[in-house]
Amino acid sequence: MSDIRVIGVAAVRRRRRRLPIGVAVAMGVLALAVLAAAFGKAIFPDAMHQDILASTLPPGSPGHPLGTDELGRDVLQMAIAGTASALVGPVIVAIGSMLLGVVMGTLAGYEKGWLDTLISRWTDLLLAVPVLLAAIVVSGVMGGGYWVTVALLIVLFSPSDIRIVRAGVLEQSARPYIEAAQMLSLSRWRVMFRHILPNVTSLVVTNMMLNVAFALVAFSSLSFLGVGVAPGTADWGRQLTDGRAIMFQNPAAVFVPALLIVVVAVCVNLVGDWIGQRLSQVGEEVR
Amino acid sequence: MTVLLSALTVHGPAGVMVEPIDAEIAPGATLALIGESGSGKTLTAKSIVGLLPRGFRATGQVSVARQDLPVTRAGDDAAWRRARGSSVSLLLQDPFTSLTPVHRCGDQIAWTVEVAAGRRLPKGARRAAVEERLAEVNLPARVADAFPHELSGGMRQRVAIAAALASDPQLLIADEPTTALDASNQAEILDLLRRIQLERRLSVILISHDLGVVRGRTDQVLVMRDGKVVERGATAAVLAAPEHPYTRALIEADPVVAARTGARIAEESADGSAEAEPLLVCEGVTKAFGARTVLDSVDLSIAPGAIVGIVGESGSGKSTLARCIAGLEREGDGRIVLGGSPLAPGRASRTPDQVQIVFQDPYSSLNPMMSIGAILAEALGVAGRAASEVPAMLEMVGLPAEFARKRPAELSGGERQRVAIARALAPQPRLLICDESVSALDVSVQADILALLARLRDELGIAILFISHDLAVVRMIADTVTVMWDGRVVESGPCHEVLEHPTHEYTRLLVAAAMRENAVPADGKD
Numbered sequence: 100m101s102d103i104r105v106i107g108v109a110a111v112r113r114r115r116r117r118l119p120i121g122v123a124v125a126m127g128v129l130a131l132a133v134l135a136a137a138f139g140k141a142i143f144p145d146a147m148h149q150d151i152l153a154s155t156l157p158p159g160s161p162g163h164p165l166g167t168d169e170l171g172r173d174v175l176q177m178a179i180a181g182t183a184s185a186l187v188g189p190v191i192v193a194i195g196s197m198l199l200g201v202v203m204g205t206l207a208g209y210e211k212g213w214l215d216t217l218i219s220r221w222t223d224l225l226l227a228v229p230v231l232l233a234a235i236v237v238s239g240v241m242g243g244g245y246w247v248t249v250a251l252l253i254v255l256f257s258p259s260d261i262r263i264v265r266a267g268v269l270e271q272s273a274r275p276y277i278e279a280a281q282m283l284s285l286s287r288w289r290v291m292f293r294h295i296l297p298n299v300t301s302l303v304v305t306n307m308m309l310n311v312a313f314a315l316v317a318f319s320s321l322s323f324l325g326v327g328v329a330p331g332t333a334d335w336g337r338q339l340t341d342g343r344a345i346m347f348q349n350p351a352a353v354f355v356p357a358l359l360i361v362v363v364a365v366c367v368n369l370v371g372d373w374i375g376q377r378l379s380q381v382g383e384e385v386r
Numbered sequence: 387m388t389v390l391l392s393a394l395t396v397h398g399p400a401g402v403m404v405e406p407i408d409a410e411i412a413p414g415a416t417l418a419l420i421g422e423s424g425s426g427k428t429l430t431a432k433s434i435v436g437l438l439p440r441g442f443r444a445t446g447q448v449s450v451a452r453q454d455l456p457v458t459r460a461g462d463d464a465a466w467r468r469a470r471g472s473s474v475s476l477l478l479q480d481p482f483t484s485l486t487p488v489h490r491c492g493d494q495i496a497w498t499v500e501v502a503a504g505r506r507l508p509k510g511a512r513r514a515a516v517e518e519r520l521a522e523v524n525l526p527a528r529v530a531d532a533f534p535h536e537l538s539g540g541m542r543q544r545v546a547i548a549a550a551l552a553s554d555p556q557l558l559i560a561d562e563p564t565t566a567l568d569a570s571n572q573a574e575i576l577d578l579l580r581r582i583q584l585e586r587r588l589s590v591i592l593i594s595h596d597l598g599v600v601r602g603r604t605d606q607v608l609v610m611r612d613g614k615v616v617e618r619g620a621t622a623a624v625l626a627a628p629e630h631p632y633t634r635a636l637i638e639a640d641p642v643v644a645a646r647t648g649a650r651i652a653e654e655s656a657d658g659s660a661e662a663e664p665l666l667v668c669e670g671v672t673k674a675f676g677a678r679t680v681l682d683s684v685d686l687s688i689a690p691g692a693i694v695g696i697v698g699e700s701g702s703g704k705s706t707l708a709r710c711i712a713g714l715e716r717e718g719d720g721r722i723v724l725g726g727s728p729l730a731p732g733r734a735s736r737t738p739d740q741v742q743i744v745f746q747d748p749y750s751s752l753n754p755m756m757s758i759g760a761i762l763a764e765a766l767g768v769a770g771r772a773a774s775e776v777p778a779m780l781e782m783v784g785l786p787a788e789f790a791r792k793r794p795a796e797l798s799g800g801e802r803q804r805v806a807i808a809r810a811l812a813p814q815p816r817l818l819i820c821d822e823s824v825s826a827l828d829v830s831v832q833a834d835i836l837a838l839l840a841r842l843r844d845e846l847g848i849a850i851l852f853i854s855h856d857l858a859v860v861r862m863i864a865d866t867v868t869v870m871w872d873g874r875v876v877e878s879g880p881c882h883e884v885l886e887h888p889t890h891e892y893t894r895l896l897v898a899a900a901m902r903e904n905a906v907p908a909d910g911k912d
Contacts, residue, residue, distance in 0.1 A: 275751035278714055279806070283768045283813065284738045297755035381755065 189314035200260020208268025267299035301378035308371020421610035481542035492530025540571035652840035671720035695864030748802035759790030765812035800831035
């Protein structure tokens with residue numbers, strides 16, 4: 100039974116407050132990335148400036164701590180200037196697909212019936228579409244570009260959000276507090292968005308953070324394949340493609356953007372997990 | 387083969403959780419641990435079987451038949467399991483979750499048999515052993531091939547008993563073994579346990595919050611509160627002449643005691659008779675889920691300001707009737723009339739000032755993400771009342787105004803149920819339905835909530851439809867009682883009449899269960 104509920108509440112809370120070291124480090128890394136995204140281009144306006152004379156310098160060259168690429172662009176400056184392009188798109192994609200998922204998932208889970216069938220089949224259809232392949236095809240047909248990719252990825256990423264929100268809403272809508280809300284004759288919108296949604300927030304936010312990481316990788320892959328950003332734009336995926344040719348002359352040209360993609364994706368996941376856990380503890384029993 | 391507990395103490399992360407307990411249980415004797423949630427009775431049981439949660443540890447000694455059992459799980463796990471595995475068994479509260487859903491009942495019994503035997507049995511011997519165990523708990527051999535979900539609650543608990551006894555333990559710890567069962571099953575299971583115990587000369591520790599379970603079926607009792615034993619002695623002596631004020635309060639709050647003495651919480655209102663125009667009338671209400679008829683032409687009438695009880699076991703249709711009246715379920719046929727005007731099926735055309743419900747489980751009927759203040763303000767808002775009335779609503783149900791800032795998780799079960807009552811009353815409904823609203827609460831809290839409902843009826847003149855599986859609880863508060871069985875009303879009338887002169891066979895069973903009389907022979911029917 101619930102005999103265990105009486106354990107020192109204060110002690111339990113204190114333990115929960117403490118920030119795990121891994122999450123703290125990940126937050127620090129992300130803070131740096133956000134700073135770089137915000138100010139990178141302003142600090143290094145000439146990051147994409149080509150200088151054939153300084154082509155393919157190895158790391159440690161004077162003025163170029165991480166060397167240069169084939170076109171003589173400074174690897175470090177490019178990596179910092181490329182942060183904005185690497186972060187902004189994935190964040191917009193994750194937020195956009197989350198909004199889409201919240202609205203469609205809540206409707207499907209709460210209204211059920213034909214609306215649920217329609218939305219569920221739509222997600223099945225989208226899930227059957229390979230993300231990268233679709234992006235390549237659409238870019239090929241529509242001429243590509245960063246914002247076309249953003250819009251496309253929002254749609255292609257939404258099925259996971261829709262399904263997760265729908266499952267959470269289905270679970271919550273069977274709870275007695277929802278029937279209590281129905282007894283008050285509250286409007287369905289109020290029940291859906293005021294009562295149910297706060298109880299699935301932790302799921303939604305965790306999945307959004309996961310999507311940031313996935314979208315970051317997807318964007319970089321597309322740039323790597325040459326269908327994401329336009330050539331000459333500072334972007335980690337692009338930088339990775341360009342650096343591949345000189346991997347043995349200046350390894351940093353490949354490994355710096357590659358490492359940044361992996362590290363930032365992992366950090367987003369770590370922080371996302373932690374936020375999701377914290378959110379799910381709000382309103383939870385102290386046991 | 388005496389069981390000895392000496393200075394058994396449970397330590398938690400915040401210090402001593404259960405103060406030293408000493409007890410001696412002779413073979414064939416039963417020790418009862420009585421107390422409310424948080425009293426430490428379950429922790430004590432878990433310390434004996436070694437299932438304390440992480441962060442907890444036990445000290446002291448447990449010995450069974452002069453053999454010491456290690457109380458701390460240190461070192462070799464397998465040795466630790468061997469030491470207690472076959473001498474102590476645990477029977478849990480909920481037969482719906484304590485059996486594995488994906489394995490046949492026979493297999494679950496056979497595992498324990500094989501562990502106790504220390505070897506795998508050949509197929510024939512295994513089957514024979516399982517059937518023998520099932521026969522001991524009055525179950526037919528075919529149950530061995532059934533999955534738990536194919537059995538009723540009472541049958542499941544019998545399987546659980548068979549599995550717990552399959553290792554031939556010397557000590558059985560039964561933790562609230564009948565709390566999750568219907569009244570008519572409770573007595574059968576308890577009598578079965580008692581019979582087996584006497585046959586096997588088994589020592590039993592019976593844990594319960596229900597004095598009725600303990601009465602007449604246990605030899606010794608320990609009354610626990612806040613991790614301390616406050617009273618101990620022979621069961622009959624303690625129940626007849628309690629010394630500690632807490633024990634006295636527990637006995638007074640017990641509906642069974644009240645049923646025997648005739649004590650009531652609400653005044654029986656005399657004017658709930660035929661002259662007054664009834665507030666609610668149900669005529670021929672019928673409801674089927676698929677091919678199964680759950681409500682078969684039910685008639686019910688509630689006078690203004692009356693408290694009407696409905697009693698019946700799970701599946702009798704009492705909750706479905708309540709949900710039809712509330713509009714949460716659509717009745718298939720029949721009429722529900724409130725204050726002269728018919729109510730259409732479903733919630734769509736209903737208004738919140740007609741009927742409100744207080745649900746059974748106060749842990750899930752409040753939105754965990756909303757503060758108490760927000761929950762009440764919303765309910766006030768639908769009736770056009772201002773949020774500034776929240777403190778008054780809290781006061782009405784006996785809670786301090788500062789509770790408005792708290793979230794449900796910070797409240798106890800009784801406090802939450804008070805909030806749920808305040809929420810239900812906020813739109814000023816004409817009828818309040820309490821669907822098993824006190825079943826999940828401790829007896830003393832249960833008595834408080836019943837007193838609150840009776841007071842609200844007197845102050846607000848609201849009519850209450852009070853639904854419960856326990857006639858002993860219903861008779862404390864209701865003016866009239868309606869007995870439902872298998873979707874039909876089998877008996878109806880003023881409370882004292884139904885109790886004193888039950889005419890239907892099922893009502894007689896309920897009355898016996900309410901008095902906790904050992905009226906039911908353990909004949910294996912379920």
